[in-house]
Amino acid sequence: MALWTMILRKMAKNKWLQLNLWFGLTVCVALFSSMPLYSEAILQRTLIKELERIQSQSGAYPGFVRISTSVSASKMDEKTRAAIVRADQYVQRIPQRMGLEALSVYRQRFTQRMKVYGADATGQEKQSQKTAGGFKALSDAExxxxxxxxxxxxxxxxxxxxxxxxxxxxxxxxxxxxEELIAESPEGERFRVIPVGIIDTDPAADPYLPFLTTEVPDGFLIPFAQFEKEFTLGGKARVSDLEWRLALNYNQLTVDHVEAFMQASKEIKRYFRGRLGVDEINIPAGETVSSYAGKQEKLDVMMLSLYAPVMLMLAFYLYMAANLVIDRQKTEIAVLRSRGASRLQIMASFTAESLLLGGGALAVGPFLGVTFTKLLGASNGFLSFVQRSALEVTLTSTAYKVAALAVAGAILLILIPAFMATRVTIVGHKQQMARLTKMSFWHKTGLDLVLVGIAVYLLYNFNNRQEDLKRLALDQGALQVDPLLFLMPALFALGGGMLVLRVYPWLIRLLFRAGRGIWPPALYSTLIQISRSSGQYLTIKVFLVMTVATGLFSANAARTINDNMESKIRYNVGADMALTTRWESDAPAPVYAGGAQQAQTDLGIAETRRTQYTEPPFQPFRELKGVEAAARVFKKEARFTAGSEKVSGAATLLGIDTAEFGRTAWMKNGLLEYPINSYLNVIAPNPKAVLISRSLAEEAKVAPGDPIRLAWDGLDQAQFTVYGIVDYWPSWNPLPAGGEGEADNAAIPHLVVGHLTAIQNRLAVEPYEVWLKLRDGVSSQQIYDQLAANKLSVTSLRDARAELVTSKNDPFRLAINGVMTLGFVISMLISFFGFLLFWLLNLSGRTLQYGVLRAMGIPFPQIIGMLVSEQFLTSGAAVLIGVIIGNATSELFVPLFEISFATTEQVPPFAVVYRLRDYVQLYGIVGFTLTVGLLILGYRLSRTRIAQALKLGEE
Structure with a gap:
């Protein structure tokens, strides 16, 4: 009991330090617990949304399961009847096997088809009657x-x-x-049937499984019990087909049960395969659900790698806070050791103290993790949030297990300074206080050089791997980011920061000696203080360097990933929306019968006859509300002949109206030598002017001013004149198909851009695409509704905005944006608290020094000047070093994210993106931290009384 009393008194004495330590532990627990919470919540939401998309696209209920099988037995023997009963029982257990509630279930039975005719039919009528139908049964038909x-x-x-x-x-x-009918089976068995009711589909009867009369073969629907009695058990006619339909509550499907769902689906197919006859299993959600197998594990690894830089900063924060706590108690520890207390007893007291803090963090941290998870779900980009539907987050045992492991690891980290302190005697402690210039453990062991070396080695391997991928044209997924891409920059930033700080004290000494005779007293005293006590500033400087460097890297990496993915989508579509409409033509209807085809050939109709099209009105697209501009874009694979050597080949021909195209198309800056409108202005005056791709120019040795002839099947070539050469053009992919080498010229795409009117007049009028540019604030749905209302027949449509939304909702991209944003915010927050904690304790430890300086007659403004100069030479220098290290880290490691994109599909080419706004935000936050810190320190210093400081020194 005495031990606990001492621990509680000691914690109360250092309550602000303990609160800072508890804050760091709580944030640590929240971060770790948010990893499984986020991966499960975001995958769950994405899974449900993708299942809902199945219903909107195909009309099939996502939880729909259809099992159909024929009955191969020629007669209903005991074995067949038993198999049908077992199949019914198996289907009843399917909801339980899949772990989903059955919202609706029904069974159908069918006999073989029979000839149907009236009971009073004459012999001639029976012979001419072609009506056929069997008996069928539907459970709960009424x-x-x-x-x-x-x-x-x-x-x-x-x-x-x-x-x-x-x-x-x-x-x-x-x-x-x-009126009585006769159903006659192929075996000659006759059944008397009286139709007593006419039925139709009732969509309102069952919202999940509506029974569609048009989906089943025509026949006589009789009560299910009667069918079972007369045919399934009675065997009066052969049962030919069985069907079961289930509607399961797909909203109950969780990511944890994906494996169970897939296993149940496989078992269903395996069970019915050949058991009764030819089976057909239809589970629309199967393919979507199977794509989530193992996705949570990959996302967990991704989250861990994303959190790595933040965790390193948290580790520094905890170590710094624990070190400051121990520093204030080193004298007490040394006295206890000198009076006979064992190291085990001292460590036991610190362990108990850490467990109390850890228990408090474990009680609050997971709930804070829920908040973090919801914050991640609302991210739409780096430091960008939207009003997205909140993630449904529930604390799980996994989250608490991860939180407990985080607490255990943090406690071990906190106990390291305590363990080191117990090794020092009272004499050794006094010696250490007098030798603050000794080299740190990190620099003694060369940890900075080791970390930089590891990061550079991994960078070298990644660059080699990237070159191999480009050379072999191996495609990555849409966004499969290697976890090391986030761990390497953190190691480099930490190692690089410590490496620069190894040299920094020598720079301070050089600065001191350079102006030894001219420095004002405040700066003179500060330079002496920093040069003689460089070791005590190392932790806070490393901490600030890590914060700033990883913040810059996070911003640049997130901007680069987002910008390249969005540019790829916009470039591939070409505008906000690209669609095609139905054109009237004289093309013959498709012919399937050999005789009809032969008849056409006999008539002498040429198989290669060119189809004549009638161009539909284009004005309705311009008049759509919310459309800022519309353009016609004709695309056709054509043949070209160009150059003095008459080189010929295939090229993509684009026909445009230059004015329309310039107002509508999207083009990324920097892809062309000049702005795209400059190229459009060059060809605008001459209808025969065209632009060609550099690949075509190099292959055919064509330069501006040279002629080029174009045509496609069934047409004579028309001559045009080259006016310019381009490397990229909206919607055109200049990369070789399939990633084949550049030596294979046939695989390199070519492009020709000309006037639409000239192509139509000199070659042919054929269907073109309609590109739309929407006004700001106009939703895609508004355009869809107008297209339907105006009865504009759309045959295909690509919506860049919809694709961008889908891309932003990708779980991995949400994780990158959310974690980087969260990590940046947390880094700034803990750096603020760490900064204040360090300097407040540093100030309180030097109260005597400032009191003596005041007593010597140094005015208060000069004391403040000393404090400001000390801040700039330590914290300010650390921020500047962090900016340098952050920029270097971005230059080295952000380009590696190119490996995360499909190497043969990334158009425009991958580019590292920097945003001035991110730098301004970072500098603003750091500047705010330093300013507030200086104000608080100045206020504390102004409240210090000289008499109290001197009295404290005497004691």
């Missing part, structure tokens, strides 16, 4: 169909079947309702 005439059937004892039929089937049988 709840699933809409009765439009007659009544529901009843089971009769006189051998006559009452049935429901569709209007189409009744008309085909040429009989009226309640």
């Amino acid at each position: 709840k699933r169909v809409r009765l439009i005439d007659g009544r529901m059937p009843e089971v009769r004892e006189d051998g006559i079947f009452e049935a429901l039929v569709t209007q189409k089937f009744l008309i085909s049988a040429k009989r009226k309702l309640t």
Whole structure:
């Protein structure tokens, strides 16, 4: 009990230090616990959204399961009946196997097809009658169909079947309702049937599994129990087909149960394969769900690598705070050791103290992790947030396990300074206080050189790997980022910062000696203080260097990834929206019968006859509300002949109206030698003027002013004149298809850009694309609605904005933007608290010094000048070094993210992006931290009384 009393008193005495330490532990726990929470929550939301997209695109309910099988047995023997019963029982357990609630289930049974005719039909009518249909049964039919005439059937004892039929089937049988029909099986068995009701689809009967009468073969729908009795068990006619349909609650499907869902799907297919006959299994969500297998593990690794720089900074923060706590207690520890206390006893007290802090962090941290997770879900870019639907986050046992491991690791880190302090006696402690210039452990062991060496070695390997990928044309996924891409910069920033700080004290000494006789007293005293006590500033300087360097790298990396992905989408589409419409033509209808095809050949119709098209009105697209500009863009694979050697080949021909195209198309700056509008202005006056790609110019040895002839199948070549050469053009990919080497000239794409009117007049009028540029604030849905309202027949559409939204909602991209933003904010926050903590303790430890200086007659403004100069030479210098290291880290490691993009599809080419706004934000936050810190320190210094300082020194 005495030990706990001492621990609590000691913690109360250093309450502000303990609170800072607890804050660092809590943030550490929150970060670690948010990793599994985020990966599970974001994948869950993405999974559900992709399943919902299935319904919007195909109309199929995402939880739909359809099992259909034929019955190969020629007659309903005991073995077949038992197999059907077992199949029914197996289907009943499918929801349990998949772990999803069954919202709706129904079964269908079908007999073989039979000839149907009226009971009073004559022999001639029987012979001419072509109507066929079998008996069928639907579970809970009375709840699933809409009765439009007659009544529901009843089971009769006189051998006559009452049935429901569709209007189409009744008309085909040429009989009226309640008139008796005969169904004759291929074996000659005859069944008397009376249609008593006409049915149709009732969509409102079941929102999940509507029974569509048009989806099943026509026949007689009889009560399910009667079908089972007469056919399945009675064997009066052969049961030919069985079907089960289920609607499962897909909203209950979690990422954790993806494996169970996939396993159940495989078992369903395996169970029905050949068991009764030919089976057909339809699970629309299967492919989407299977794509999530293993995705959570990959995202967890990604999150860990993204958090690596933040974790390093947190480790520094915890180590610095713990070191400051221990520094204030070193005298007490040394006294305890001199009075017989063992190291084990002292460490036990510090361990108990750390466990109390860790327990408090574990109680609050996971809930803060939930907040972090929701913040990650709202990220739309680096330091950008949107009103996206909040992630559904629930604390799990996994999150608490990860949080507990984080606390354990942090406690071990905190105990390191305490363990080092217990090795020092009271004499050794006094000696250490007098020798603050000794080299740090990091520099003694050469840790800075080791870290820089590891980072450079990994960088060398990555560069070699990237060159191999380009040479072999191996494609990566859309965005598969290697975790080392985030760990390497953190190691380099840490090692590089410590390496520069190894040299920095010598620079201070050189500066001191250079102006020894001219420095004012405040700066003179500061230079002496820093040069003699460089070791005590090392931790805060490394901390600030890491914060600034990783902040800059995070900003540049996030901007680069986002900008390159968005540029790729916009460039490939060419404008905000690109669509094609249906054109009227004289093209013959597709012919499938050999005889008809032969007839056309006999008539002498040429198979290569060119189709004549009628151009639809273009004005309606210009008049769409919200459309700023519209352009016609004709695309066609054409043949060219050019150059003195008459080189010929294939090229993509683009026909445009220069004015329309210039107002509508999107083009990234810097891809062309001159702005794209300059090229458009060059060819605008001459209808025969064209632009060609550099690949075509080099292959055909063509220069501006040379002629080029163009045509495609069925046309005579027309001559045009080259007016310019371009490397890129909106929507055109200059990279070889399949990534083949440049030596293979046939695989290198070529481009010709000309006037649409000239192409139509001199070659042919054929369908073109319509490109739209939307006004700011106009949604794509508004355009879709207008296209439908104006009955503009759209055959294909690409929406750059929709693709950008899909790209931004990718779990891995959300993780990058969210974690980098969160990491940047947390880094700035802990750097602010770390800065204040260090300097407040440093100020309180030097109260005597400042009191003596005041007593010697140095005015207060000069004391403040000493404090400001000390801040600039330590914290300010650390920030400047951090900027230098951050820029160097960005230059070296941000280009490596090119390996994360498809090497043969990244157009425009990968480019490192820097934003002045990010630098301004970073400098603003750091400047705010330093300013607030100086104001607080100045205020504390102004409240210091000289008499109290001198009295403290005497004691």
